[in-house]
Amino acid sequence: MTMADTKETDSPASGPASSFSLLDLFRRPEAGAAAGFILIFLFFGYFGVDKNFLTALGSSTWLNFASKVGIIAIPIAFLMIAGELDISVGALIPAGGIVLAMSVEHFGFNIWMGVLFSFVVAAAIGWVNGMLVTRTQVPSLIVTLATLFVVAGLNAYLSKQVAGTTQHSLPDAGVVSEFILGDYHSLILGDGDSAFTIFRSLQSSFFIWIAVAIGCFYVLHVSPWGNWILAMGGDEDSARNAGIPTDKLKIALFMLSAMAAALVGMTEAVLANTASTTTQFGMIFNTIICVVVGGVLLTGGFGTVTGVVFGTLTFGIVFQGINFTAFDKDLNMLFIGALLLVAVLMNDTFRNLATSASTKKK
Amino acid sequence: MSDNKTPVLEMRKVDKSFGPIDVLHEISLKVNQGEVLCLLGDNGAGKSTLIKTLSGVHQPTRGEMLMDGNPVHFDRPRDAQEMGIATVHQFGGTYPLMSVGRNFFAGNEPTKGVGPFKVFDRQKANRIAVEQVQKMGITRITDGDRLVGGLSGGERQSLAIARAVYFGARVLILDEPTAALGVKQAAHVLRIVNEAKRRGLAVIFITHQVMHAMAVGDHFAVLIRGAIAADFRKGAKSREEIADLMAGGESMADLEANIEGYMETHDGHVPEPAH
Numbered sequence: 272m273t274m275a276d277t278k279e280t281d282s283p284a285s286g287p288a289s290s291f292s293l294l295d296l297f298r299r300p301e302a303g304a305a306a307g308f309i310l311i312f313l314f315f316g317y318f319g320v321d322k323n324f325l326t327a328l329g330s331s332t333w334l335n336f337a338s339k340v341g342i343i344a345i346p347i348a349f350l351m352i353a354g355e356l357d358i359s360v361g362a363l364i365p366a367g368g369i370v371l372a373m374s375v376e377h378f379g380f381n382i383w384m385g386v387l388f389s390f391v392v393a394a395a396i397g398w399v400n401g402m403l404v405t406r407t408q409v410p411s412l413i414v415t416l417a418t419l420f421v422v423a424g425l426n427a428y429l430s431k432q433v434a435g436t437t438q439h440s441l442p443d444a445g446v447v448s449e450f451i452l453g454d455y456h457s458l459i460l461g462d463g464d465s466a467f468t469i470f471r472s473l474q475s476s477f478f479i480w481i482a483v484a485i486g487c488f489y490v491l492h493v494s495p496w497g498n499w500i501l502a503m504g505g506d507e508d509s510a511r512n513a514g515i516p517t518d519k520l521k522i523a524l525f526m527l528s529a530m531a532a533a534l535v536g537m538t539e540a541v542l543a544n545t546a547s548t549t550t551q552f553g554m555i556f557n558t559i560i561c562v563v564v565g566g567v568l569l570t571g572g573f574g575t576v577t578g579v580v581f582g583t584l585t586f587g588i589v590f591q592g593i594n595f596t597a598f599d600k601d602l603n604m605l606f607i608g609a610l611l612l613v614a615v616l617m618n619d620t621f622r623n624l625a626t627s628a629s630t631k632k633k
Numbered sequence: 634m635s636d637n638k639t640p641v642l643e644m645r646k647v648d649k650s651f652g653p654i655d656v657l658h659e660i661s662l663k664v665n666q667g668e669v670l671c672l673l674g675d676n677g678a679g680k681s682t683l684i685k686t687l688s689g690v691h692q693p694t695r696g697e698m699l700m701d702g703n704p705v706h707f708d709r710p711r712d713a714q715e716m717g718i719a720t721v722h723q724f725g726g727t728y729p730l731m732s733v734g735r736n737f738f739a740g741n742e743p744t745k746g747v748g749p750f751k752v753f754d755r756q757k758a759n760r761i762a763v764e765q766v767q768k769m770g771i772t773r774i775t776d777g778d779r780l781v782g783g784l785s786g787g788e789r790q791s792l793a794i795a796r797a798v799y800f801g802a803r804v805l806i807l808d809e810p811t812a813a814l815g816v817k818q819a820a821h822v823l824r825i826v827n828e829a830k831r832r833g834l835a836v837i838f839i840t841h842q843v844m845h846a847m848a849v850g851d852h853f854a855v856l857i858r859g860a861i862a863a864d865f866r867k868g869a870k871s872r873e874e875i876a877d878l879m880a881g882g883e884s885m886a887d888l889e890a891n892i893e894g895y896m897e898t899h900d901g902h903v904p905e906p907a908h
């Protein structure tokens with residue numbers, strides 16, 4: 272590293288050392304996503320300070336929202352890095368919730384058995400997605416568009432057939448499941464006047480998100496499998512020729528995104544004590560926006576978990592933060608559109624720099 | 634190198650079809666330890682298909698393959714790799730948005746063990762990758778963290794070759810490795826091929842350049858429309874004869890005379906290609 276650096280700063284074309292480090296920063300898109308987050312945070316912090324944007328309650332509003340998008344966005348990012356898309360998550364969120372609710376309410380499962388069953392169902396749907404994509408060569412956008420509607424239809428149909436309703440109830444099943452999948456409103460410390468609730472408004476999905484991010488960071492950036500995902504997205508034929516089991520890997524990634532979506536559905540069901548079959552079309556766009564704002568290239572082959580986490584935080588603030596400012600609420604769509612455009616342009620700049628700068632410099 | 638020893642890799646009457654399209658017909662080929670087999674032939678003759686079959690990308694439709702005299706069946710490229718066969722394919726082989734080190738080891742990552750958690754050993758990968766690429770004469774690459782997208786086409790090609798040379802234990806297959814290379818780098822590749830041969834590897838080398846074939850080949854096989862049209866040892870045929878065979882059996886001298894004659898009568902314009 273050092274050798275190359277000194278050579279570069281010596282050459283007349285590259286200018287002073289500081290401009291080089293700026294270039295270096297540009298070449299790390301997670302830094303771009305982090306910078307974007309800081310800017311947006313300061314912006315909403317300034318305009319929202321009167322309406323409690325910066326208080327614990329205010330922050331938890333957008334953090335809770337971001338965490339639910341974020342849990343799905345990271346596996347979606349893996350798929351996008353590998354050159355695929357998964358929009359069936361819009362139907363897998365409600366599927367996760369209603370399978371859990373029906374397991375407990377209708378089949379009398381213990382809550383954890385219900386969680387396990389819900390994961391198994393989601394994994395099976397993800398497996399079908401993966402098999403269809405790898406065996407038929409039909410683009411994953413179309414395959415998962417089809418499964419989105421198939422699963423959405425099954426959600427409603429089976430709900431009515433099995434439980435006679437599309438609105439399932441899921442009673443509280445004890446503090447442990449409430450803490451792990453719901454929130455901490457029942458966790459009261461002290462008594463009398465000094466009693467207080469920790470994490471009064473923060474939900475467990477926030478901590479699940481952190482865990483998912485750490486696990487996925489390990490897979491993509493630390494373990495050897497991350498290399499396989501990147502290589503598959505960079506050039507699938509070459510990756511297969513290099514001995515990487517591209518089909519199995521892809522199927523595993525579809526299973527992962529389906530399970531992540533089901534997990535979010537389960538947290539929502541535990542929180543609300545109900546599960547509905549309503550397909551969450553909005554989440555399809557939300558997750559893709561977070562991934563792109565997080566610096567993942569639409570063409571595949573590159574992306575970072577840190578970037579996606581910052582992208583999701585930024586998205587969460589813009590989506591929810593408008594409520595803390597004096598701006599008209601209708602403007603948040605406009606903000607998000609602008610954010611997405613800026614992000615895509617930055618990602619393109621990054622790719623051009625990454626694939627051309629080093630040859631130009633010498 | 635006597636002819637009666639067991640070949641490292643052998644094809645016996647191998648056919649390959651893609652659905653209704655027959656690409657290879659009854660291919661029988663041998664490649665021995667410490668020898669370079671040059672695979673020659675026109676565009677579309679089936680050279681790449683042949684070596685993809687040898688490296689586990691395709692499976693033969695009929696016929697058998699043997700390694701050290703034992704029948705082998707490669708279901709996937711990994712199977713061939715595990716038998717010590719390393720291949721540089723004609724296209725691709727590198728990933729632009731990954732670092733030199735990650736590219737070099739894609740699919741064969743060096744790891745450090747931390748209990749059940751495997752950790753990609755970036756330092757080791759970068760060190761070996763830079764070392765090996767420099768051995769190929771690409772001394773410009775000093776930083777294993779650098780993204781491959783910033784390298785030139787020839788540098789990327791050299792990286793792919795360096796990788797195969799590093800991983801190939803028994804057989805090295807190179808599909809037009811010199812196509813993108815400058816004179817100096819091509820010479821390096823030829824030197825590397827000779828070095829691999831001296832180390833006792835069996836090498837299969839595909840090229841469209843007679844000079845390169847003559848420089849390294851011990852044994853030549855010419856494919857015309859998916860069948861072996863000629864199979865001979867070094868010295869058995871002249872440079873002109875080889876060039877004719879590489880052009881798919883047509884006489885190069887005739888082709889050249891044709892073009893020259895046309896140019897003389899048409900103010901130096903080359904003829905329209907025949908359709």
Ligand SMILES: Nc1ncnc2c1ncn2[C@@H]1O[C@H](COP(=O)(O)OP(=O)(O)OP(=O)(O)O)[C@@H](O)[C@H]1O
Nearest residue numbers: 651654656674675676677678679680681682683723
């Ligand atoms: N997967 C495939 N499906 C169908 N046809 C194929 C496939 N792969 C190769 N072919 C056909 O097989 C023939 C031989 O192709 P191949 O790539 O082996 O030629 P080649 O000798 O390597 O040519 P070149 O010198 O241009 O690299 C071509 O006509 C090609 O269209």
Ligand SMILES: [Mg+2]
Nearest residue numbers: 680681723808
């Ligand atoms: Mg070819």
